[in-house]
Amino acid sequence: MEELREVGQAAGVDALAATTAEPFLEVRTTLERRKAEGLHGGMAFTYRRPERSTTPALALPGARSIVVGARSYLVEDPAEAPPDGPQGRIARYAWDDHYAALTQGLNAVAAALRACGWRTRVLVDDNALVDRAAAHRAGLGWWGKNANLLLPGLGSWYVLGSVVTNAVISASNEPVADRCGSCTRCSDGCPTGAITAPGVVDARRCLSWLLQADGVFPFDYRVALGDRIYGCDECQEVCPPNLRAPIRGPGGQEMPWAPLLSLLDADDAVVLAHAHRWYIWRREVRYVRRNALVVLGNVGMGDDPEVAAVLARYLAHPDGLLRAHAVWAAGRLGREDLLMGLDQDPDPLVQAELGRLP
Ligand code: B12
Ligand code: SF4
Ligand code: SF4
Secondary structure (H helix, E strand, C coil), rough: HHHHHHHHHHHHCCCEEECCCCHHHHHHHHHHHHHCCCCCCCCHHHHHHHHHHCHHHHHHHCEEEEEEEEEECCCEEECCCCCCCCEECHHHHHHHHHHHHHHHHHHHHHHHHHHCCCCEEEEECCCCCCCHHHHHHCCCEEECCCCEEEEEEEECCEEEEEEEEEECCCCCCCCCCCCCCCCCHHHHHCCCCCCEEEEEEEECCCCHHHHCCCCCCCHHHEEEECCCECCCCHHHCCCCHHHHCCCCCCCCCCEEEECCHHHHCCCCCHHHCCCCCCCHHHCCCCHHHHHHHHHHHCCCCCHHHHHHHHHHHHCCCHHHHHHHHHHHHHHCCHHHHHHHCCHHHHHHHHHHHHHHCC
16 A cells, blocks of 8 residues: 555555445445435435445446545635626635546556556545545544544545455554544534534535526525526535645645626626536526626626626526526515516516515
């Protein structure tokens, strides 16, 4: 394992550890139970086929071991102030393509194994494996009450991935004992109360999922969304071990902000190019626009003529879902004057939003 760790670290993986490829039976039961209770909120990912996501041998027949890697995505905040105009905030893990960098590092580990005649499969954020479960069993960290995997002394600003192999690699680390103790900052700090028990996130309330989900953005969580346009970092920002986490460096192509007015003005191709790393429901661009309208309602200035012009355009948009969210944003920004004539709108979503206005 020491040699593989050196190969991985030289290729940019910060921490590596090995474990067996036994099925993750407890995690499978958890996925099934949470799905049955509705906590998955319609998510597919690892919930689609829990057996597949928790049985490494289904990803690589004959799998015996897993080498798990973690790569930090905590880079310095950009020196420049956000650009002018209303902006949406992007969660740190999506500022740059950290999954690609981790995959590259794990590919180097896989190549070293293959050079010795072993078979490998690299899985990074793939539905074929619950990454945190592999990292936990490999002894890379402990499950935080916010469900993130925390690395001792390093925090949770890490993306995780694995090399599944038929090589037998002896486990390198002891399991990491819980270090959350009596802390409850993440569940207290979650803007929507989505952490319903230690380690349990109710996706129906989690902003990170709601931004990815289809349909109407739930009315009750729109104000809580604040300026977030992709992902949510709150339960990690407030986490004490993360305050001491080492910073990877100055960063590269980081993109922490999304300009709302340009996003709402741009055509589909431009929006999708901007959001190319984001998970968007069936890549339907309307959901990026839906989210941008909610954020605009939270951070825009109602007396800004450019904001008013964008709202007016969306109040006449052919997509009823977007008209409905524009109604909410206009109401929140005190621009009920823009809503004239909408009482004749045939779309029930629009009528529901109008009915909610104070
Ligand atoms: C689905 C998914 C989501 C969903 C659901 C999140 C969730 N909590 O499951 C949504 C869209 C909400 C999401 C959000 C985020 N995600 Co996500 N997501 C995934 C994905 C695809 C699958 C996760 C999964 O299968 N969960 C299954 C459930 C059962 O696991 P769990 O909720 O963690 O439950 C465990 C704990 O409850 C624990 N447990 C059991 N009993 C007890 C008791 C106690 C006391 C405790 C503390 C724990 C505990 O055991 C359970 C498993 O058996 C993985 C990638 C992958 N392929 O694994 C990335 C992944 C988990 N996500 C990741 C990231 C970065 C995020 C975000 C930070 C992104 C953001 N900034 O918005 C947030 C964090 C939200 C949060 N607090 O969890 C990283 C996490 C890295 C890390 N260090 O932990 C992963 C691993 C992606 C990657 N490859 O790096 N994500
Ligand atoms: S990601 Fe945000 S909404 Fe989801 S559990 Fe964490 S703090 Fe709550
Ligand atoms: S905020 Fe506290 S309870 Fe939550 S994960 Fe961090 S240390 Fe654990």
